[in-house]
Amino acid sequence: MSIEQKPKIIAIVGQTASGKSDIAVDIALFIKKNLKKFNTNGAEIISADSRQIYKNFDIGANKITKKEMRGVKHWLLDVASPRKRFSVSQYQKFSKKAIEHIIKEKKIPIICGGTGFYIDALIYETQFPKVKPNLKLREQLEKMDTEELFKILKNKDPKRAKNIDSKNKRRLIRAVEINILTGKPIDNLKKESKFKTLWLGLSVKNSVLLKERISKRLEKRLKNGLVEEVKKLHQKYGLSWAKLESFGLEYKFTAQFLENKITKEEMKESIISESVKYAKRQMTWFKRNSSINWTNSKKEILNLTNKFLN
RNA sequence: GGGGAUGUCGUCCAACGGUAAGACUCUGGUCUCCAAAACCAGGUAUCCAGGUUCGAAUCCUGGCGUCCCCG
Numbered sequence: 001m002s003i004e005q006k007p008k009i010i011a012i013v014g015q016t017a018s019g020k021s022d023i024a025v026d027i028a029l030f031i032k033k034n035l036k037k038f039n040t041n042g043a044e045i046i047s048a049d050s051r052q053i054y055k056n057f058d059i060g061a062n063k064i065t066k067k068e069m070r071g072v073k074h075w076l077l078d079v080a081s082p083r084k085r086f087s088v089s090q091y092q093k094f095s096k097k098a099i100e101h102i103i104k105e106k107k108i109p110i111i112c113g114g115t116g117f118y119i120d121a122l123i124y125e126t127q128f129p130k131v132k133p134n135l136k137l138r139e140q141l142e143k144m145d146t147e148e149l150f151k152i153l154k155n156k157d158p159k160r161a162k163n164i165d166s167k168n169k170r171r172l173i174r175a176v177e178i179n180i181l182t183g184k185p186i187d188n189l190k191k192e193s194k195f196k197t198l199w200l201g202l203s204v205k206n207s208v209l210l211k212e213r214i215s216k217r218l219e220k221r222l223k224n225g226l227v228e229e230v231k232k233l234h235q236k237y238g239l240s241w242a243k244l245e246s247f248g249l250e251y252k253f254t255a256q257f258l259e260n261k262i263t264k265e266e267m268k269e270s271i272i273s274e275s276v277k278y279a280k281r282q283m284t285w286f287k288r289n290s291s292i293n294w295t296n297s298k299k300e301i302l303n304l305t306n307k308f309l310n
Numbered sequence: 311g312g313g314g315a316u317g318u319c320g321u322c323c324a325a326c327g328g329u330a331a332g333a334c335u336c337u338g339g340u341c342u343c344c345a346a347a348a349c350c351a352g353g354u355a356u357c358c359a360g361g362u363u364c365g366a367a368u369c370c371u372g373g374c375g376u377c378c379c380c381g
Contacts, residue, residue, distance in 0.1 A: 016346080050345060050346070051346060061346090085343095085344070086343095086344085087344065087345090088342085088343050088344090089343045090343080091343090092343090114346085115346085116345080117342090117343095117347095118345080121342085126343095127342070128342055128343055129342075129343085131343085132343085133343070160342095163340095163341095164341095165341080165348085165349050166349095166350095167349065167350070168341090168348055168349040168350080169349085170344075170347075170348045170349080171342095171348070171349075174342090174343075175342095178342095178343095246344080247346070247347095248345095248347070249346045250346085251346085252346085274346080277335095281346090281347095282346090284338080284339065284341095285340095285341080285345090288341095
């Protein structure tokens, strides 16, 4: 009974440059054409992308344009300032609101993006400890090495110490931070999802092809003003080069080019090869999820959608 | 044609004649608030043929390849 009541959502995941955004709009329009059949008022898209979330990150983040949206409403684009820190828990809050709004209107939410951590946080409602990052504490912890941090954690929270990467400083600091600020070990219960989800995965299996796609896409974006965008982010919006570099890929290497640290050719090469690596890491994340239907066929995707909504 | 230098993982680069190391790439993986991040694991090499030696990437001879200088 309760299974029947679970709201249905569609999640489109996959690597960069696999065509997710476009297919998401296709699905939304397909639903729009069959409102009566699916007993719904339509579909709206929630982006799950840790870079497209930022205002003024357009070309570099490969954000969908108004025109490409084809009239379908998109949520969680341009909702954060790149000058402020943004993290998964904020994404979780924002996306939860969006999803509730969409469901209230009797529409189908379509989550689309390449940031697996964000998507899982939304769908599985990952319980993040209610401890905000404490920069002062982190500064102190930063001075210790991984061994010391691991020792502290082992003492205070042996359970967490068991499954943490003992050499991953960033994670160790976070774990110790949680413990110090709450005085409690963290409990890691993974909840069942309250949604009924159709998982669709797009991928480019051939790495040569993937590289080709990424480089073609890059040429197009250079023509569209990628370099100018990054320059503007620095000059007009006051983002430091270091900050821009911290966003990775396009922003990182374009910033380095503008700083005269690398040539334009090197910039292109780095963006392409690092994007390929990123795509692989994305797949490592998604591969764990056995519910994902992997297909690149639009026809098959619409068929699956059709079955799922009936 | 003459002289010199040099050949080690896919790439860069180490190794007093004594276990062929490291970085990057590659492959796989981890993930409870930086996730385009951070981190872990694994694979692959001594140009060829002889010689010296208990033992050769290392020394010797020849071949082949590459680079530089002179002509």
